[in-house]
Amino acid sequence: MPTTTSNLSPAQPISISPDWKVQLSQAVTSIDELLSCLDLAPEQLSTSQQAASAFSLKVPRPFIDRMQSGNPRDPLLLQVLPVTDEMQQSPDYNKDPLEESKHNPIAGIVHKYANRLLLVISPACAINCRYCFRRHFPYDENRQSKQQWQTALDYIRQDKSINEVIYSGGDPLAANDNFLAWLTTEIAEISHIKRLRIHTRLPVVIPARIDQSFLNWATATRLKPIVVLHINHANEIDAEVASAIQKLTDAGMQVLNQSVLLREINDNAMALAELSERLFDCGVSPYYLHLCDPVAGAQHFDLDDSVAKQIYGELQCLLPGFLVPKLVREIPNRQSKTLVI
Ligand code: SF4
Structure with missing residues (x-):
């Protein structure tokens, strides 16, 4: 429990x-x-x-x-x-559970969804989460110099269907602010890009990451910044995390949260409801509750779909709809997450 x-x-x-x-x-x-x-x-x-x-x-x-x-x-x-x-080894759990290698057209880019694209900004994270679906990701093959990033920028310039860029990783905020400021300015000059989404766990695990240097580049361009945090349990949010989130919302950023449903960590409706309430108190909207991806080494975190649906049904009874994250699974080669309920 x-x-x-x-x-x-x-x-x-x-x-x-x-x-x-x-x-x-x-x-x-x-x-x-x-x-x-x-x-x-x-x-x-x-x-x-x-x-x-x-x-x-x-x-x-x-x-x-x-x-x-x-x-x-x-x-x-x-x-x-x-x-x-x-x-443990199981044929159902592998090193590339989302088949991202099929959607890695050039170094630094994962392009698996329509209209949006992920940039693998940093190979590093501030924390190593044992259930991470990218725990075997070939970061070394995606590591690149500033000059090589020009190739990724050219890719974005040439595909006018892309309107949103997602900073991902690793944790993109593990990169330094000078680089992030440069890259964001370059992306803002591409007229078909409207939004910048930053997927990060750093403000949660090291709240001091949200400093003035970060806020300066994240709000300096015409791009609408959206920060998607990754918090699985209410105990992860203390006063320092709440203060870091407040800096984001005070700067006009939309802040969302995604969680993973994990055995023994948050696999009951009360824990998930407490998390949603705490997120809302901090100005964060619960966005996704992911089923565990079948990544090798993380099968002990996984739950049967029937259990997940039961927990989710109970969660819906505890919260108003706007505090219930969408229960989703990522199925390889689909253009979006798949709703489980
Ligand atoms: S912070 Fe995110 S990318 Fe890094 S190990 Fe944790 S889940 Fe994976």
Whole structure:
């Protein structure tokens, strides 16, 4: 059961730099250090160094500080801890569950939907989520210099059907602001692009990322910026996250949230309702609730469709319609997400 209330105390906070880049560089990358921060003994969890070698552990301190010390089932901890379940193999779970390799026409671009296109801005994330559908993505093949980005810009210029560019990754906000400001200015000069969507988890895991430097470039052009956050559990939102979100909304950005339905983390209607309420309090609209993508290493997070539909039905009874995210699944080679209900 996800833990939304508990007598356990939060992890002991340590003093952290106000600079987001320093916080990023100081992310915890070892299982032992993470467990030690939370006063947990290794025998309380089925951790796996092998899983950590296949997909490294990475979690910034502000996110750890929202975990409950002494709770081995903490819903934030379970999202980031490498465990033996990840080593299960099943033919139904693979390294490219959305077949994105078929839609990667040139380095840095994933073009799988009509009228919009994803730019793989950064190969890095501030946090490594164990259920990530891009945990095996060939980022090295999509890494490019500023000069090579001109090729991606030419691709966008030539396809006049594209009206929206989505900054994705990795986490696009792991890139530096000088580069992002340059790229955004170039895109704004392409007359058929109307909107810029930024899909990011960085404001959640390191709220200091939303600083004046970010706000300057994100609001400097004629493009309408939309920020899509990724938050799975209400415990991820503390006062610092709420303050970062407020900076986004004060700057006139629309802020949406997408979640993934995850076993033992948010797989009950009460936890999801609490998340939607908290998001709304912060000025964020719940957008999508994704079913887990069948990515190798994440099958233990997955739920049967019948269970997902049952939870979703209960959620609909707890909330007004505008707080209920759409329950969706991504089916490879379709032009949009597919509604499950
Ligand atoms: S932040 Fe997003 S892209 Fe990065 S590991 Fe988590 S889910 Fe994947």
